[in-house]
Amino acid sequence: MTMKKYDKIVKNAVGREVPTVINGEEHLPFMGVGKHKPAGRKYAPRIASCADYPDDGNKVVPNLKEALIKAGLRDGMTISTHHHFRNGDLIANQIFDIAHELGIKNLRWFPSASFPCHEHLIPYLEDGTINRVEGSMNGALGKFCSEGKMAGLGILRSHGGRYQAVQDGEVQIDIAVIAAPTADPFGNANGVNGSAACGLLGFALADSQYADKVIVVTDNLVPFPAVPWQIQGNYVDYVVKVDQVGIAEKIISGTTKITKSPDRLLIAEMTAQFCEATGLIYDGFSYQAGAGGTALSIGNYFGDILRKNNWKARFIRAGSNKYPVEMLEEGVVEYILDGQTFDLEGIRSMRENANHVWTSPFTSYNYHGKGNFASMVDVVVLGATEVDVNFNANVVSHSDGYLLHGIGGWQNTLFGKTTILPIPLFRDRIPVIRDEVTTLCAPGEMIDVIVSERGIAINPLRKDLIEKAKNSGLPIKTIQELKEEAEAICGVPDKPKLSDEIVAVIKWVDGTVLDSVYKVLG
C-alpha cells in the first residue's frame, strides 16, 4: 500500500490539528458546534428486486463462510458488525477467520464498538487481512492502534456519528453481518428472545438500511414471522444458523450493581443534591444515565427526590437495567427510551412493558436528522477520563495517551439541556482536571457541571446555574480551584510522551474531524 494514512493537516475551529485526508478520503475539519451545514442527498443503497429473492422467504444458507462468499467478499471491502453482544460476541472474530482463510486483504472493519474479546483480530491487523478499525478501540486493540501499529488510520465515531456516516455515505458498507438472538428465515430479527437475548438491535439499524449486502446470523431460527422485527427481513440478503451466536453471561449480567465505593456514592449523592438545589429536577423531567456504578446510584437518588415530592419523570433515556425498570414499574418514571440493555431485568421489562421502548441511534442520536431525542433530555450524566480548565472533555484516551474507551453515545447526549460529569478529582494519583485534555471529544461549551468529591464546578457559560447554586450550601468551586486541589495531593503530572504521528481521529457528531490521537512513545 502506498496510500498515505493521512494528509493535509489543518487547524480546526477549536485549534486542534487534524488531517483532512484520511485513508485516501476527504474529510472536513470541525467548524464549531452546529456550524457545518450538510448539502446534497443521503446515500442510497442499490435497488433490489423480489425477483432475485426466494418467494418462500427462505434466505438461509448453510454457513457464514458461504454467506460471505455469496455476498461477494473481496479485498478492500468494508465489513460491519455490532456490539449488542458486548464481550460475548462470537461472530466478528469468525468473519475475519474466514477472510484470512480465503486470503482476503485490506478490509476495513466497521464495528459499532469493539471489546476485549476482539483481541483475537490483532494478527489479522498485523498480516494485512484488516487494514484498519473504524470504531471504538480499547484494551489490546487500543494499545495496538496507540502504538502506531495499525496500517490504516483509526476513526472513532459516536453512536449517532456512526449512523450519520452511514446515512451520509461517508462510510459505505459492503457487507453488514448482524448477529441476532432470534431471527426467521426471511431475516426478520430481534434481541428480546433467545438464549443470547441482548434486548435490542438498534446499532445495526443503519447497516441494515444502507449496506450493500446484509447477513443475519442467529442460533435461534424460528419460523416466519420472528416478532418484534427490530431488524426487517426486507433489508436482508442471507440468513445463517449457527450453534451459538454469543456467550450469554458475557452479553448480559445477571444483576447490575450500584457502586459500593464510598467516594463514588458521595459524588452520586452530591450530583443529585445539585440537581435538586438548582431545580433541574421537576415533575415531568427527563434524564439520561448510563449503567456505570455511579450513574446507577445517581438514578437511585433521583428516584428518592421524585418520590419525596410526589413527582414523576416523564422518561429516562438510557441503557436499561433493573434500577430504571424498578422505577418504571413503580410508576416513578413513565417511559424508558432504551438504547441498550444491560441485564436480564431490562430484557424482561422490554418484553413485558409497553412503556419500555427500544430506540436506535437514528431516533436518539443522529445529528443529520430532523431533530433527535438527545437535545430534549433535561439532565445528562456522563463519565470522562479527563476534563480541562476550559471544560473540554476526553472520554477515549487515558492521560498517558493510550486509547481506552469508545465514544459510544457520549458525544450525542452532550446536547441535553444540562450535562453533568460526576468524576473523581484523581484516579491512581492522576488528576482528572488538566490544563488541556489529551484528546478532545467534547468542546467545553457542551459540558455544564463537574461534580467531584471535593467540590462542584459550574461552567461560567451557565450563569443561571451559578446563580441558583449560590445558597445551596453545596461546595461550589472554580474548575481551577479543583485542579489545584488535586495537584496539591497528587503532584503536577508530566506531559505524556507522544509522537507527532497521528494514529486515529475523533469525529464530531456531524462528521467533521474534532481531534487527532497521537502515537504513544514507550
Add this chain to the structure above:
Amino acid sequence: MDKTGTAGNKGSGIRSDVWVAVTQTQSGGVQVEVKSKVKALFGRQIEALTEKVMHFFGLENVQVSIEDAGAVDFVLAARLEAAIKQVIDTDKEFLLPFLEENKMATKKDDFRFSRLYLPGNSPKLMLNAGVHNPNGLILDLEDAVASAKKTEARYLVRNALRNLHFYGAERMVRVNQGARGLEDLEYVIPHYANLILIPKCEEATDVQRVVEKTNELLEQHEMNHPVWFMPIIESAKGVMNAYKIAVASPKIAAMAIGLEDYTADLGTRRTNEGTESFFARSMVVNACRAAGIQPIDSVFSDVSDMEALAENVKRSKALGFDGMGCIHPRQIKVIHENFAPDEADIEKAKKIYLAFKEAEAKGLGVVSLGSKMIDPPVVKRAVTTIELAVNTGKLNIHWLEREK
C-alpha cells in the same frame, strides 16, 4: 551478602500504595528501577524523590526497586524510610513539609459523633477519607495493622499526620497496647495528633502511662498543643473500672466502649439488639457523665445495613452516648443524622437563638421567649443544637438570613 530492606504492598487490589526494596551496594551510585502504572506521568518524580531520600540518609550506593500503584509522595517517602531503616541504623527522619492546615488544635468538648477508623498501613483508604466529613479520623496502628507491618505503618501514619488532608476532621491515632503503644507515641505526638485512642484499658494506669509519655514528648519537642485521650474499654474488668479510668487524667476528652472484644471476654456474642452489652454500655455512659467527658459507643460492623445502623444509633443516643465509631465512610452520614437534633429540637433552638439575638440587639440582659425567661445555659445549648443541625445538614447555613 548485601542486605535488603522492603516495605509497602503490591499485588492486585493494591492502590495508592507502593512496594519498595532497598539494597545497599558497593558501587554504582543510586540505581532506581520503577514499575508503575502512572510512570508516563509521574515516573520522573518518583525517581527524583527516591534519589532525594537516599541522599538524605547518606546512601551513596544503593539499588532501589519500586513497584508503584499510584502512591503519592508522602506514601513513597514512608515506604522508602521504612525499608532503609532495615538496612542502616539511623535516627534521622525524612519529613516532607508539614501542611499548615494540619496544625489544628481541637477542644475537649468538640463534637465527636463520628470517628472513622483507617487502617494505619493502607494509604488507599486515607486519601479521600476526610471528604466524607467525619468528626474524627483515626489512623489505626493497633488491630487494623498486621503484626509484621507494625513498624512500617508508623512511618506511614507519621507522614499522613503531616501531609494528608484531613478537611477539618480531628486527627486521631489509635496506638497499640503496652510498651509498643508508648513507642508509637514517638511517631505521632510531635506531628500534631489531636487525640490518642488507648485500646483495651483496664486500669487508670493504662491511661496514665500514655499521658505521661505524651507530656515527655511534648516537652522534648518544645510543643504545647493540646493532646486529648480516649481510653477504650474492651473487657469486663475495664467496665468495672470505668469510672477510675474516666478520671485518670484531665486530658481525657471521651471514653469509648469496644464491644467485639468485650462480648468475647464475656463469652457471648454480639447482637444487633445489644442486650448482652446493655450493662457495659450503661456503665460507660454513667462513668463518663460522672467524669464530665463524652461517652462514645462501639462501631457497628454490618456496613451494608444502613437501617440497622440507624436503629443502633437511636438506641445508642437513647442510652446517653454522644458518638460512635465508623468502619465505613457511608456510616458517617447515618450516624450524624441520628445523633443530630430532630426537627422539633431545631425549631425550639431557632426560637431561643432569635430571642437571644433580639435581647442582645436591644441591650437587654435578660432573654425571654413569650412569658418565659431563658437561662444562659439554655441559650448555649440552643447554639450548640443549631451548630449541630447545620453541621449535619439538617439546617441550611444561611437559615438566619432566610428567617429574616
